[in-house]
Amino acid sequence: MNKKKIINDPVYGFISIPSVLVYDLISHPYFQRLRYIKQLGMTHLVYPGALHTRFHHALGAMHLMGLAVEVLRGKGHSISPAEEEAACIAILLHDIGHGPFSHALEHTLVQGVHHEQVSMCLMKQLNETFGGQLDMAIEIFTGRYDKRFLHQLISGQLDLDRMDYLNRDSFFTGVSEGVISFDRIIKMFNVVDDGLVIEEKGIYSIEKFLIARRLMYWQVYLHKTVIAGEQMLINTLRRAKELASGGTSLFASPALAHFLDQQIGKTAFFESPEHLDQFVQLDDQDIHAAIKVWASHADPVLSALCRMLTRRELFKVEITGSAPSPGRVEDLQQRTASVFRTSEADAGYFVYTNTVENRAYNATIENVNILMKNNEVIDIAKASDLSNLESLDRTVTKHILCYPRGI
């Protein structure tokens, strides 16, 4: 069987599977599961094209890794075929631990369990399955491999993960503001002292990349209606779990039931293999299918939330610079309690506040290094007086207030 497949990708044209091992990893049920986990969760309620999956994103990031390796080799940096394959595998699997609607889950079903830890755990399991063939990939992934730039390509200010998701999210949402010149940026990659740098003439492309990222945050990732949808999902799962733990019967697939019926903390999750076994059975469809059924549940809070979600009657969201007054929130909760005939405590499932923030470029965590024509390496903020990075490096915090329309 020919495993050197070519996959059509509307974003890059074609993605080639580079080796038999990569083909076998893609074929593994852990990876196939990502076909059913949308990259952007509830965003498709605002941008109907945004149905692309973590499966597709992982393939795309792997494709960019191939391009980056080619560019760096062309500039005289030696990268062995084994290193190339390991780097491809590391980025392919970087998100393998994501559950459906990660944030919602991390706040509800599997409290305190972060997808990064699950990814690590699954990569180790796959490494056993594949007889240690993932050793180097794991070293690169965890930053313990000595060619540090390989890790930076997977996780860093300009990693190929971001590069792909900005591209792909922009493509499938149709928000052209997020388009980035990924090919140009990659062509400007170079390595100095084992660290990834950008050649001077790529500086404008980087600036555009940082700005595109910021615009995508405000136009897509933190779009009001997207926030409304996600928050409604979180509240729905919270309510379902509350009911289940009280013994109420709820339609659910076995995997979903597993996490509804019991409280599984972080330690328990990683200690007992049955939790992970159930976790890898979960995808977006368990959640969606349950929500449709719950829409006719006897509990008025659960059914109201689910009906609103399936009918796309989403909360109204106000985003403001300062926190809403407690009086306003209380007033909204009282009116909600009366309209929805719930207790005032349960009105909290419909009215709530939160904060969101975005900082496009965080110079304190990791900076972008520019390789000047005179071979000096300097921070991008110093490389150009053109750069308006100061404003990108400022954290912008916003307050959100959600409540049912018509209250």
Add this chain to the structure above:
Amino acid sequence: MNKKKIINDPVYGFISIPSVLVYDLISHPYFQRLRYIKQLGMTHLVYPGALHTRFHHALGAMHLMGLAVEVLRGKGHSISPAEEEAACIAILLHDIGHGPFSHALEHTLVQGVHHEQVSMCLMKQLNETFGGQLDMAIEIFTGRYDKRFLHQLISGQLDLDRMDYLNRDSFFTGVSEGVISFDRIIKMFNVVDDGLVIEEKGIYSIEKFLIARRLMYWQVYLHKTVIAGEQMLINTLRRAKELASGGTSLFASPALAHFLDQQIGKTAFFESPEHLDQFVQLDDQDIHAAIKVWASHADPVLSALCRMLTRRELFKVEITGSAPSPGRVEDLQQRTASVFRTSEADAGYFVYTNTVENRAYNATIENVNILMKNNEVIDIAKASDLSNLESLDRTVTKHILCYPRGI
């Protein structure tokens, strides 16, 4: 509340919702349901981007209707605002009766019930809900309205339904062979004697359109692996229904259970409103979520099929010009029965034959009329000695043979 929304669409940039009535129809649960029905069913197993939905396609077709009306008005044909809205509604709702994986369903869960009839039925219900405001839309949809060309824009050789799905399927699969110059074709629309015609200089674009359609058939719609996936789904549902009717318990949402547990013929379906009520609860997610659970079912046939589907271990498909020999088929069935430890009868769930056909341009059903510069209207086949329509008008029939890999 502002209902003159603009929706981002990666295919056309933006789609404007033309009126309050259209906004309210889009918001109706019947239409929102289409968000969860993929346009191309199992095709995403081959083309991972092909996750776009009937919801998005219907909006796209409506957008093209707006463009077409503008062009025809610009050429002096009067189309009233009411007619424009009706035509937009008619095309918006043309597919509203589709269930998940239409073909699979029509062969299994709701045998003999075609989606066109369900669409008609739901449009009538919506018309009641909206107090008769859909009267003209229904007249146009059924071809009873006197401006015949409006119906042809919805259903005809060059209708906007096809125009959008070719565009959209090509966009999301990444198969650039299917790209058509929809804007140029629409700009060449004209009306003579109430019938839609194409102006002479659009003839090459039409030819390209017909060829693109044929290429999409062979590269996407009838792609071997897509056929394999769909056939496996059909067999899975057939088996599930067989088990359910024998009293075996199966995980299923209430709506899916409704159609698994009983035989509902065409007459019954339309007579008793409960069937339709359950039907509009069904979408792709009911099926997918069940399949995941059935993969551990005790029935060896059902669980094998579901495991293969979720892991994407799809049947091998051979497409040939002539039928495979009965001996070969029987031999495959025997070997399958032995490997899968099933009866030879049940081996039919794994090995089967079928035929597929495609005819890009069927001159006998409805032809494409060209408006020549001398104002004559003639069939495209006569309009140009360039045209290789004869070869497109030939039906190509192919035989398919499916069986598990490794048998």
Add this chain to the structure above:
Amino acid sequence: MNKKKIINDPVYGFISIPSVLVYDLISHPYFQRLRYIKQLGMTHLVYPGALHTRFHHALGAMHLMGLAVEVLRGKGHSISPAEEEAACIAILLHDIGHGPFSHALEHTLVQGVHHEQVSMCLMKQLNETFGGQLDMAIEIFTGRYDKRFLHQLISGQLDLDRMDYLNRDSFFTGVSEGVISFDRIIKMFNVVDDGLVIEEKGIYSIEKFLIARRLMYWQVYLHKTVIAGEQMLINTLRRAKELASGGTSLFASPALAHFLDQQIGKTAFFESPEHLDQFVQLDDQDIHAAIKVWASHADPVLSALCRMLTRRELFKVEITGSAPSPGRVEDLQQRTASVFRTSEADAGYFVYTNTVENRAYNATIENVNILMKNNEVIDIAKASDLSNLESLDRTVTKHILCYPRGI
């Protein structure tokens, strides 16, 4: 003869000519001349695709005007067919007075004559030719028409001229950093108190627009090698004029000879019609054709400059934050004089300094007004704490120093 033509445009797909009058203006020799004047002068020496012309740009800007009028009408602002045609004509003709390589010319052949004045002059001539049919177009163009927003669409912070040239220059150079969401911006146009405003949710698109413009400045319009090419052209024409005025014979088309052989100041230019008659005969080809011939001229300065231009042996350009030291410049001039065997005075044709500047958003000249959801109109700088407009509003001045490579 059908004058409702459709023109293929790779940027927008199709451009429709809206009326017979517009068709006739496009057919006029004054407008046809723009076919032979490149939009970006010498830029094609760096970006080989940048051969698009002022002809194509003017058509594109007219196309965008059609879209803008449609959007504003859709929002209830009345724009009569006559006003629409006038606005289309005004933007179609806004650049009609451009000569080849405007800047080069304005510094050499026709000193002090700005293309805006020539545009005005030619529009008046066309108005006579067309019996006063351009009256309203001229009023809009000059800002004397009472619907002020029509003028702002032609000349303002967000006019359709800029919108098209950013799009078009980005498309033909292949510099994707300049891509703007023109369709989204135009969809966000609105009018308050006769003034053009942007609806609040278009704010990110505007920000992207301003940034794209800045990036295009530094990557394209002020690209080092582009500056080198333009400066060499200016020096070539200066030298040619110096020689011609000294009686040296030079190959030149009659129109070019007209401007080489005499000093024509601003007043003379507009007083005597023969100058304008010759001016409208000039295009890029007169200059290029002459340069090729001058490359073998006896004058060592002229022939050296022309040889370098035709062979693309362009000056080295240094761009710095502060002015180069006079000593360095003098030293370069001395070495140049010795290598090129010229006097030190003539070495100034090869070594020179200049400054360039760019300010992406000039709040003091005209600001961008945002229409908030509460119907308030406020300046973009106040509309959003996201906005990094301060950095865009800063003028960046750079010093350039050019000299022959290898000196």
Add this chain to the structure above:
Amino acid sequence: MNKKKIINDPVYGFISIPSVLVYDLISHPYFQRLRYIKQLGMTHLVYPGALHTRFHHALGAMHLMGLAVEVLRGKGHSISPAEEEAACIAILLHDIGHGPFSHALEHTLVQGVHHEQVSMCLMKQLNETFGGQLDMAIEIFTGRYDKRFLHQLISGQLDLDRMDYLNRDSFFTGVSEGVISFDRIIKMFNVVDDGLVIEEKGIYSIEKFLIARRLMYWQVYLHKTVIAGEQMLINTLRRAKELASGGTSLFASPALAHFLDQQIGKTAFFESPEHLDQFVQLDDQDIHAAIKVWASHADPVLSALCRMLTRRELFKVEITGSAPSPGRVEDLQQRTASVFRTSEADAGYFVYTNTVENRAYNATIENVNILMKNNEVIDIAKASDLSNLESLDRTVTKHILCYPRGI
């Protein structure tokens, strides 16, 4: 000086210059000259974006060669770095002998001298200049190198020359019908017995390629108005040469004058080096600049033709299946002679007939070989019953009749 440049190309994104030798060849005046020769001659009069040059096309074809070499190496075919560079050079220089408006020139200024011979001649001169470094490139170009497939990539049914020009012409004209999946086709390249073959699953892309080519012929290359423009140019040059040989004085650059003033046959052209020296000085601008001046020449035929060309008052062209009747032609000539006040003989400059033909796929010259999955190599016509190649293999001949509008 860094010669590993990257050039922005709107068609492919970026083109890398692969070696110092290639950089130096691109910098040579022979190659720089191609910057001023449009790929599609007068086509920009119909498609205003079609100003792209042979310079850009040659770079694009070289870029595709790089991709093809990478694909073939990936499939295990050895291609040494020297062979890769030679193949790149061969395709880079394949059109270097083109003059401005090749067809016009070959019929008028340099009768009987074909651009292929000039290319060969210039490649040999460059080989001398570069000390024999082009030996292998010339062997590949002329088909004498033993890896036959390298030659087929430069000149064959599916060569990279066609691949680039279809892409590029489609891109710059905006005729989306000509878009081809070049990346998919190249990915399907393989080599059997030193010959280029296409893998079976690329068959639809090939079919689309052949159809795209045919559509480009009728929509662009043989567009009526393009034919009119080219024929008017031919007649203009014929008249100019007739006048010049009769001693009439004509404005012309020295290089153009060289070919106007004397009859240079094929033998003379290649025997005496001065002819080639003048030829490489010629580009589109010599012709255009002269035409503008000739528009006021005393000769009524020359000035009428040139006025019509500069004002784009192009001939009316009728394309028909059978030849126009001699009576009709004679009648048109008589009326023309009377309107233009010329002799009836000179009316032949305004009224003339010709034939054009197109055959998309010529199986008799060289066929496309398909590598089937069973490793058989068969002709595409036999590879698929889908293929409508018969109709593409038919030569379509059309008669054209041109005459001034309004006669």
